[in-house]
Amino acid sequence: MNALDLHADPADIACALVDIPSVSGSEAAIxxxxxxxxxxxxxxEVVRNGDAVLARTNLGRPSRVILAGHLDTxxxxxxxxxxxxxxxxxGLGTVDMKGGDAVFLHLAATVTEPDYDLTFVFYDCEEVEAARNGLGRIERELPDWLRGDLAIVGEPSNAVxxxxxxxxxxxxxxxxxxxAHTARAWMGVNAIHALTEPLRRLAEYRAREVExxxxxxxxxxxxxxVAGGVAGNVVPxxxxxxxxxxxAPDRTAEQAEEHLRQVFDGLDLSVVDCAAGALPGLSAPTAAALVEAAGGQAAAKLGWTDVARFAALGTPAVNFGPGDPTLAHTREEHVSSTEIRRVAQALRDFLGK
Structure with missing residues (x-):
């Protein structure tokens, strides 16, 4: 395997990263x-934590920016x-998210006198269950490395x-x-038919839009x-x-659960899984400066990403990376080299030289 040249065109770095297979759980080579x-x-300063690699400057700047990207696909x-x-x-990972990783690696090597101290986090197991996510392990074992004034997660965002x-x-x-036997159905109570009520409430539900x-x-x-049924001749x-x-991120996880218990009042409800959202935090001065450097426009993230992990630590966080997120996890993944370079230049303008 050829060594990565971090001073090369970030699009070329992306090519090199894509050709190192790194399916979740097999990130050692990358x-x-x-x-x-x-x-x-x-x-x-560089440290290794499992199959995560962390690097940072220690220049004594008054603010620190974290740039984080997962290595797995x-x-x-x-x-x-x-x-x-x-x-x-x-190719696999061009969008999710080796294009973003390539940008961060290029900046790690070429931005040597930034306006902020910088921390780079390249972590493992983002694409699998949350318990295996490398950021969680880093938070437990190296919490100081995740402290900053702004976190930029390089997930694909169409360079917005x-x-x-x-x-x-x-x-x-x-x-x-x-x-009951279906020949004597009146002697039983059909549990599948009982789903009519929660399905009715779902059909009538009107979702919020929040600014x-x-x-x-x-x-x-x-x-x-929907799951149910015993056999073809048995009332379930x-x-x-x-x-x-x-x-929306104005609700806490507890408030979200309370809302659902109101919607499905009187029914047997259990929570299987939950991950809180993250407020945009664009009023933070460092975040506002990034938006300006990236063209002055920002959009709401409709989905969950690891920005929520940083927000839970009290760090404003945004997604900013090359690639169309609707192509993630598809066979047709592809990204423009021009967009990779555009994201790199926007971040260079923000971070300083």
């Missing part, structure tokens, strides 16, 4: 390459090795600042009944799975409706 490349930069889907078609890079993120909650509504810091967040409440005695709630 972490080795990143560690080797960052260790060559004499102005950086979803499983390969006949989209490796990388294919370059003129300006466009095709996407601020904050929605919270997400998964619940189950469970309906009970009584089994925060000038950005509009749209909530959503959707049934995502249990049915479960799985529901996903995407909530």
């Amino acid at each position: 972490a080795d390459a990143v560690q080797d490349a960052l260790s060559q930069q004499k102005h950086l 979803v499983p390969v889907n006949d989209n490796l090795p990388l294919r370059r078609d003129g300006d466009v890079l095709h 600042i996407e601020a904050g993120c929605q919270g997400t909650m998964r619940i189950e509504v469970r309906c009970g009944g009584r089994r 925060i810091d000038g950005l509009t967040y749209r909530e959503g409440l959707q049934a995502v799975r 005695d249990e049915a479960v409706l799985a529901i996903n709630f995407r909530f």
Whole structure:
């Protein structure tokens, strides 16, 4: 494997990263390459934590900016090795998120006299269950490395600042009944039929649109799975409706749960999973300066990302990276080299030389 040249065109760095397979749980090779490349930069302190690599400046600046990107990808889907078609890079991870990683690595090597102290976090296992996410491990084992005045997560955002993120909650509504032979159905109680009531409430539900810091967040409440049934000739005695709630970041996780218990009052509801959202934090001076450097426009992040982890630590956080997020996790992932360079230049203008 060739060494990464962090002084090269960031689009070329992205190509090199894509051609190092790094499906979640198998990031050792790419972490080795990143560690080797960052260790060559004499102005950086570099540490390894599992298959995460962290680097930072210690210049005594009054503010610190964190730039964070995950190294892992979803499983390969006949989209490796990388294919370059003129300006466009095709392949697994070009969008999610080795294009963003390439930008951060290039800046780590070439921005040596920034206006802020900088911390770079390249971490593992973002694409799998939250318990394995490398940021969580870093928070437990190296918490000082995640302290800053602004965090920039390089998730694909079409090269537009996407601020904050929605919270997400998964619940189950469970309906009970009584089994009976379908030839004597009147002797039973059909649990699947009982789902009519929660489904009616979902159909009549009107989701909020919330404006925060000038950005509009749209909530959503959707049934995502129905489970039930015993056999083709048995009246079912249990049915479960799985529901996903995407909530605006002005609600806490506790408030989101309370809202759902009101919506489904009288029904058997249990929370399966929850991750709080993140307020945009664009009123923070450092965040406002970034928005200005990126063209003056920002959008609400409709989805959940690791910005929420930084927000929970009290650090304003935004998503800013090259690539169309709707292409993430698809076989057709591709990103423009021009967009990678544009994000790199915007961040260079913000960070200083």
